[in-house]
Amino acid sequence: xxxxxxxxxxxxxxxxxxxxxxxxxxxxxxxxxxxxxxxxxxxxxxxxxxxxxxxxxxxxxxxxxxxxxxxxxxxxxxxxxxxxxxxxxxxxxxxxxxxxxxxxxxxxxxxxxxxxxxxxxxxxxxxxxxxxxxxxxxxxxxxxxxxxxxxxxxxxxxxxxxxxxxxxxxxxxxxxxxxxxxxxxxxxxxxxxxxxxxxxxxxxxxxxxxxxxxxxxxxx
Amino acid sequence: xxxxxxxxxxxxxxxxxxxxxxxxxxxxxxxxxxxxxxxxxxxxxxxxxxxxxxxxxxxxxxxxxxxxxxxxxxxxxxx
Ligand SMILES: [Zn+2]
Numbered sequence: 001x002x003x004x005x006x007x008x009x010x011x012x013x014x015x016x017x018x019x020x021x022x023x024x025x026x027x028x029x030x031x032x033x034x035x036x037x038x039x040x041x042x043x044x045x046x047x048x049x050x051x052x053x054x055x056x057x058x059x060x061x062x063x064x065x066x067x068x069x070x071x072x073x074x075x076x077x078x079x080x081x082x083x084x085x086x087x088x089x090x091x092x093x094x095x096x097x098x099x100x101x102x103x104x105x106x107x108x109x110x111x112x113x114x115x116x117x118x119x120x121x122x123x124x125x126x127x128x129x130x131x132x133x134x135x136x137x138x139x140x141x142x143x144x145x146x147x148x149x150x151x152x153x154x155x156x157x158x159x160x161x162x163x164x165x166x167x168x169x170x171x172x173x174x175x176x177x178x179x180x181x182x183x184x185x186x187x188x189x190x191x192x193x194x195x196x197x198x199x200x201x202x203x204x205x206x207x208x209x210x211x212x213x214x215x216x217x218x219x220x
Numbered sequence: 221x222x223x224x225x226x227x228x229x230x231x232x233x234x235x236x237x238x239x240x241x242x243x244x245x246x247x248x249x250x251x252x253x254x255x256x257x258x259x260x261x262x263x264x265x266x267x268x269x270x271x272x273x274x275x276x277x278x279x280x281x282x283x284x285x286x287x288x289x290x291x292x293x294x295x296x297x298x299x
Contacts, residue, residue, distance in 0.1 A: 154270065172271075177275055
């Protein structure tokens with residue numbers, strides 16, 4: 001154990017330059033921090049994840065001051081619990097899970113409950129299974145990029161995501177905004193992969209409709 | 221018979237290239253004949269392009285980062 005510690009220390013001293021920390025994997029940074037208390041390693045973890053954690057907390061709480069409370073709580077928890085990270089899942093998944101838990105705990109303490117309505121019956125087709133007259137009239141897919149990717153359109157989609165019920169919102173954010181895999185989202189939220197897919201599917205249908213309404217209105 | 225409903229319910233598998241060949245053929249045939257579904261698929265794909273852009277949105281301001289730094293310094297005793 002003593003030699004392991006010394007080796008690590010020597011390794012840091014020898015390789016210490018601007019590059020040494022940014023090249024490390026998340027897991028290596030965790031080891032540096034928990035085993036020798038390397039503050040730079042912790043700073044690098046903060047640098048890598050601050051935006052993701054704050055963004056995710058903001059998505060769950062939908063309020064910037066609540067999100068900051070959660071954000072601070074997550075990194076405080078991290079300083080206390082980093083040495084309990086066992087590498088059973090990816091470090092990022094572990095961190096996202098801490099964020100979900102901290103967000104729920106915070107919302108509960110603030111008595112901010114959200115009725116979690118289901119979107120399971122949300123679909124664009126009629127009882128006969130056809131889309132007749134429901135999509136083409138509002139087809140916006142060939143609008144120029146300058147309109148589709150305008151700041152206003154981005155704001156609309158962001159606002160629409162926040163209209164989703166919480167359980168759909170978290171899945172959508174992790175999967176389509178953060179770009180995680182179904183398996184990772186399932187692991188973070190502790191739900192099944194079919195549940196991830198089903199929530200993502202309904203969330204996307206809902207958002208596509210919202211965007212269609214927006215671009216349709218815009219044309220007038 | 222392959223309906224608009226089947227296009228909608230298989231759209232994720234279609235986007236992720238996870239459909240079996242038979243379903244893929246039927247979906248593409250239906251979409252080729254049905255302008256509603258063509259519009260549905262096209263707007264769905266465009267939507268994914270838009271949501272992909274949200275990822276790079278900067279969230280944490282220097283002020284937020286600084287408040288975190290101060291908090292951690294005050295609460296965490298060096299080991
Ligand atoms: Zn159709």
